[in-house]
Amino acid sequence: MAHYFFDSHMHAMNLNHPNFISFVESVTDNLAEFVTSGALSPGYLLTPANRGQQGLITLLNMFSVFERPIGEIFALIEEDLSGAFSHHQAAAKSKPPENLMYPDNPYIRKGRLHFRSMVYDAFALIPLVMDFSRDSSDEESISYYTSEQQEKLLSYAKDTLDGIAWYQSVRPKGMLEFFPFIGINPEVHEMQFIVDLLDTYVRKDFSPKWKARGVKDPRRFRGVKFYPPLGTNPWPSDPAKREKVQYIYNFCESNAIPLITHCDDQGFRGVTSKIAQQYTNPAAWNPVLEHFPQLKVDFAHYGRQYNPIGKSPIKALLDKSWTNDPWFTEIIDLMARFDHVYADFSFSGTDPNFYSDLHTFIHELEDDELARKILERSMFGTDFTVNLAKVESYTNYLRIFEQSPFSDEEIEGFVSANPIRFLGLEIASS
Incomplete structure (x- = not known):
């Protein structure tokens, strides 16, 4: 059987896909609250390595990727892992960042991925399509040209499928394989739209194969993506809103479809940071999992809080341990109580200390069964x-x-x- 290496959480998007209007409006409505939210905290984006000239170089590097079509972003990943690029950051600063490190040889060579002592036949990506759809009237918007309805989700989904098809056409023997997730923000959609979206885009079989090339079938998405800071409440009190999320959970649980939810206190926002934290808090998923105990949920970023409520950005910076965050603790508790709760390393793994702290936490646990659960429910993501x-x-x-x-x-x-188990794929790693 093919041996897969998974990136369980990544985004391929360009500047057409995010909803910058919602983000700017959420900041404009309360600028002071944005500043205290932690978005500008030293632990999140404004690290010492990203100030001054280096910060501009970082932005240049990021936007050089964002301006590419999605298919080219996939190809760029394979080219990077094959050693097509040289790193430049060390030359741009007298003191390079502590996390600037590279292998002696490219990871992809001779048609396979080499990682430590393991060799992999395929590099599998889980591209997450985010639902940036917006529903607001002209009266509610503070922008002169803002349209009443921005249905960004369907165009983003199409661009993703087209990007995968483009990659497969130009790289028929490429190493990348794809298991995309479709985003849904039930807050901005009617029930019928949600029903049609799931029926149209989500696969219910567990074969790893992409299906025949050239077949224009949009039912290729392997799971659902929630992004609470854009306004998704996992368990709303309003009966009509709860009915929509319950439909999604029932669909996923009944068909063994996994769900990934954003779980750090930063990122894109469509609501205030206070509401975003309330919706993003892993504790908000307690009633969900109590009603749907077989639901497979991955808490992205391992619940990192760059500025926990009630803690100043300075205190958050001084408390450097990743495993002291209340959200991390809550995720571990959910893992202990529910059999299908996972967490991934995405973005958090930019800091080498994250892995050290997590390793220490797991291996110093007195509860061997809990340690085993954490090791079997953690997934690599970028x-x-x-x-x-x-x-x-x-x-x-x-x-x-x-x-x-x-x-x-x-x-x-x-x-x-772990990702094969999370996805329920009918393959075995070897």
Whole structure:
């Protein structure tokens, strides 16, 4: 059987896909609240390595990827892992960032991916299509040209499928394979739209094959993506709103379809940071999982809080341990109580200390059963291209992970066995 290496959380998007209007309006409505939200905290984006000239170089690097079509972004990842680029960040600063590291040889060579002692036949991506759809009237908008309805989701989904088809056409023997997730923000859609979206785009079989090339079938998405900071409440009190999310959960649970939810306190926002934190908090998923205990949910970014409510940005910076965050603790509790709760390393893995802290936490647990659950429910992810705010390249991010203190056996679980189980794929890693 093919041996898969999974990036369980990544984004391929260009500047047409995000809804910058919602983000700017959420900031404009309360600028002071945005400043105190942690978006500008030293631990999130404004690291010492990203100030001044280096910050401009980082933005240049990120936007050089964002301006590409989605298919070219996929090809760029493969080219990067094959050694097509040279890193430049060290030359741009007298003191390079601590997380700037590269392997001696390209990861992809001789048609396979080499990572530590393991060799992989395929590099599998889970591209997450986010639902940036917007529903507001001209009266509600503060922008002169803002349209009443922006249905960005369907065009983003089409661009993703077209990008995969383009990659497969120009790289018929390429290493990349795709398991995309479709985003839904039930807050801005009618029930019938949600029903039609799931029926039209989500696959209910578990074969790893993409299906015949050239077949224009949009039913190729393997799971659902929630993004609470854009306004998705996992368990609304309003009966009509709850009915919509319950439909999604029932669809996913009944068909063993996995769901990934954003879980750090930063990123794109369509609501105030206070509401975003309330919706994003893993504790908000307690009633969901109590009603749908078989639902497979991955909490992205391992619940990192760059500025927890009630803690100043300075205190958040001084408390550097990743495993002291209340959201991290809540995710671990959910893992202990529910059999299908997962978490991924995306974006958090830009910091080598994340892996060290997580390794120490797991291996110092007195509860061996809980340690086993964490190791079997954790998944490697990059958050590419967003992670370019803190690393120079895809290869740079992968090297940080390779240098982590986890054993080869544990890494094999994170990149292969665990995501295969999460997706329910009918394949076996070997």
